[in-house]
Amino acid sequence: MSARSLTRAEQLPSAADLPRGILVASTGSASVPAPSRAGIAGPRRRQTFSSSAREGIPLAGTQYLPPTAVDGAARPEVNDGRALSGRLAALEAELTPIARLLHEHQTFLIGTHVSPDPDAIGSAVALQLALRQLGKVADVVCPSPVPAHFAAFSPELAGRLPRPSLERYECGLAVDVSVSSRLPEDFPHRAERLAVVDHHDTAGDLPVVAACVRPEVPACCMLIRTLLRVAGATLTPAIANALYAGIVGDTGHFTHANTDAWALSMAAELVEHGAQPFVIAGTLQKRPLAYYQLLAEVVPTFQVEGPLAYGYCRAATWRKYRELDADLVSGLMTILASIEGPSLFAFVTEQQDGSIRVRLRSPVYNVRLFAERWGGGGHDSAAGIQLRAPGDFETVYRRLVDDLRAYVATAPAGTSAHSRSPAQAGQDQRPRHP
Numbered sequence: 083m084s085a086r087s088l089t090r091a092e093q094l095p096s097a098a099d100l101p102r103g104i105l106v107a108s109t110g111s112a113s114v115p116a117p118s119r120a121g122i123a124g125p126r127r128r129q130t131f132s133s134s135a136r137e138g139i140p141l142a143g144t145q146y147l148p149p150t151a152v153d154g155a156a157r158p159e160v161n162d163g164r165a166l167s168g169r170l171a172a173l174e175a176e177l178t179p180i181a182r183l184l185h186e187h188q189t190f191l192i193g194t195h196v197s198p199d200p201d202a203i204g205s206a207v208a209l210q211l212a213l214r215q216l217g218k219v220a221d222v223v224c225p226s227p228v229p230a231h232f233a234a235f236s237p238e239l240a241g242r243l244p245r246p247s248l249e250r251y252e253c254g255l256a257v258d259v260s261v262s263s264r265l266p267e268d269f270p271h272r273a274e275r276l277a278v279v280d281h282h283d284t285a286g287d288l289p290v291v292a293a294c295v296r297p298e299v300p301a302c303c304m305l306i307r308t309l310l311r312v313a314g315a316t317l318t319p320a321i322a323n324a325l326y327a328g329i330v331g332d333t334g335h336f337t338h339a340n341t342d343a344w345a346l347s348m349a350a351e352l353v354e355h356g357a358q359p360f361v362i363a364g365t366l367q368k369r370p371l372a373y374y375q376l377l378a379e380v381v382p383t384f385q386v387e388g389p390l391a392y393g394y395c396r397a398a399t400w401r402k403y404r405e406l407d408a409d410l411v412s413g414l415m416t417i418l419a420s421i422e423g424p425s426l427f428a429f430v431t432e433q434q435d436g437s438i439r440v441r442l443r444s445p446v447y448n449v450r451l452f453a454e455r456w457g458g459g460g461h462d463s464a465a466g467i468q469l470r471a472p473g474d475f476e477t478v479y480r481r482l483v484d485d486l487r488a489y490v491a492t493a494p495a496g497t498s499a500h501s502r503s504p505a506q507a508g509q510d511q512r513p514r515h516p
Contacts, residue, residue, distance in 0.1 A: 174312050177305070179292040180255075180277045181313040184212075187252040189219040193269040195259035196225045200331030200366060203232050205257040205279070205302045207324040212315035221246045223266045229407040231365050246272065253277065258302040260286030260295060279305050284459070300340040303328030304348055319356025326357035331366065339463065373410055376403045380414055384421070389446075389490050391424035392483055396475065397432040415441045426490055430482065432475050440467035440482065452489050456482075 184190075190213055194202040206222045213220035224243055254273030260280045262270055270276060276290045281304075283297035299305055303325040310317065329349055333341045336349070353359060376399070384393040395414065415429040425446040431439045440458070442449035442465045449465040458467030472478045 173294075173296065173305075173308060176294045176296075177279075177309045177312050180279065180294060181309055183253055183275070183277055183292060184216065184218070184309075184313045187218075189248055189251045189253070190221070191246055191248075191251040191254045191269070191273050192220060192222045193254060193256050193259070193265045194222070194224050195264040198224050198226060198228060198232075200232075201301050201303055201328035202258040203228060204324040204326075204328030204331070205306045208303065208306050208310070208321045208328075209255060209257060211318065211321050211324070212310050212313070215315055215318070216313075219247065219251075221248070221251075223269060225264070225266045229410075231368075231407065250274070255279070256288060257306065258282070260284055260288060260293070262287050279309060281305060300338075300342060300345045301329045301332035303332075304345065307348060307352075317352075317355045319358075322352040322355040322357040323362065326352040326359070327362045327366065330359075330362055335363070335366075369410065369413060370406065372403045372406055373413065376400075376406065377414065377417065381417070384418055386421060386424055387487065389425045390428070390486055391418055391421050391426070392428040392430070392486065393418050394430040394479060395432065397434055397436070400431070401434065412441065415443060419443045426486065428482070428486055430479055436471070438467075438469040438472045438475065438478055440469070442466065447490065447493055451493070452486070455485070 192206050192209055192213075194206045198206075202224075206224075210220045210222050222243060223246060228243060249272075251273045252275070254269060254276045256265060256269070256276065256278045258280055259265055260278045260282065261284055270288055276288050278286060278288060278290050278293040278295065279302060280286075280293075280295045281297055281299045281302045282295075284295075286293070286295065294305060294309075296305060306328075307317075307325050310321070315321075326349060329345055329352075330336070332338075333345055336346065349357075376395075379399050380393060380395050383395070384391065393414075395411065400411075411429075411431050415427065418429050419427040421427075426444040426449065427442070429441045431441075433439060440453075440456070442453055442460070444463055448462045450460050450462050453459050453465035453467050456467045456469070458465060460466050469478065
């Protein structure tokens with residue numbers, strides 16, 4: 083069967099007929115007016131963002147089996163195109179106030195979260211390139227060094243980001259994050275007004291004038307792609323590559339339970355516009371020889387106890403391979419999680435500054451709930467913990483493993499989206515920031 087381009091009728095609907103002047107933020111289960119710009123000058127207020135809608139957002143007109151609702155109620159086996167188009171129109175309406183900001187202002191500071199992943203970097207790069215295409219000033223900031231191999235998306239995003247070019251910006255855009263603690267410390271104060279685009283179900287504390295927080299969407303890059311369409315930006319190959327990388331990263335190369343029809347359709351659209359899957363795969367999957375030498379030292383720490391598997395990497399070991407990007411340690415967790423038998427995996431890394439980072443993964447248990455007990459968070463099936471001044475590593479490691487043993491002994495299995503069938507689990511993956 084020969085490949086073909088999507089017809090206009092198959093494309094996501096245009097924003098041309100969307101209502102104008104609507105500024106909405108989701109709070110709890112009801113939609114209420116978002117704070118006005120006038121409120122930015124007043125006292126900073128805590129605003130909580132969550133999504134009341136847990137619906138899938140596939141291509142308009144697509145017939146596909148939607149996931150089971152969060153409350154367990156079965157959804158109709160087939161949604162008609164009109165219902166799907168309505169949800170897409172609602173998303174574009176929610177993004178319209180942010181798109182309007184892109185046109186109304188000239189200078190933008192784009193911020194993303196600490197320890198950036200492909201979705202965070204892809205979102206920031208795509209938005210930066212689109213704004214520059216529109217003739218705007220757009221800089222990116224991140225509290226952590228950006229892995230060198232991300233230079234494939236944008237040469238200026240390798241290593242330490244350049245300092246912002248301006249002291250103050252007209253608009254700040256937080257992408258893939260909505261909490262100030264995961265952004266550069268001064269980010270909220272460097273812009274006259276703030277907006278958020280995120281897919282983590284997190285209590286946001288930024289004083290925003292517009293926000294789109296959709297936990298049911300597999301990747302923030304998918305929200306950014308929709309925003310760029312609403313804003314009328316041209317989808318160039320460079321932008322398509324950045325967006326594709328984010329979708330690939332957050333769906334685990336289209337293998338995680340959050341992979342849905344919309345993610346696959348959008349990936350196809352991005353390839354049509356110049357995204358190069360083989361380049362992205364090479365960027366995200368290739369490893370230097372030193373990585374495998376590190377792996378040879380780490381694998382002997384792996385232990386399996388029934389449903390639990392765990393391991394660690396000490397700072398002294400990591401120091402021997404300091405030329406490796408810190409994000410490559412996530413590959414060690416992938417190796418651990420490939421062990422047959424266990425259903426909850428924990429990999430603990432001692433950082434050079436003495437802090438401890440814990441990565442958790444499970445297709446069965448809700449590891450986000452466990453991470454939150456230790457001050458962390460994340461997705462139901464993949465979460466993390468960052469301990470800033472934990473004390474003696476061995477003591478903390480023993481406490482953590484003991485707590486994990488107790489958790490698997492008492493927590494109900496089957497609470498993660500991955501533990502359900504593909505038809506049930508597709509969208510019910512509710513990400514929260516680690």
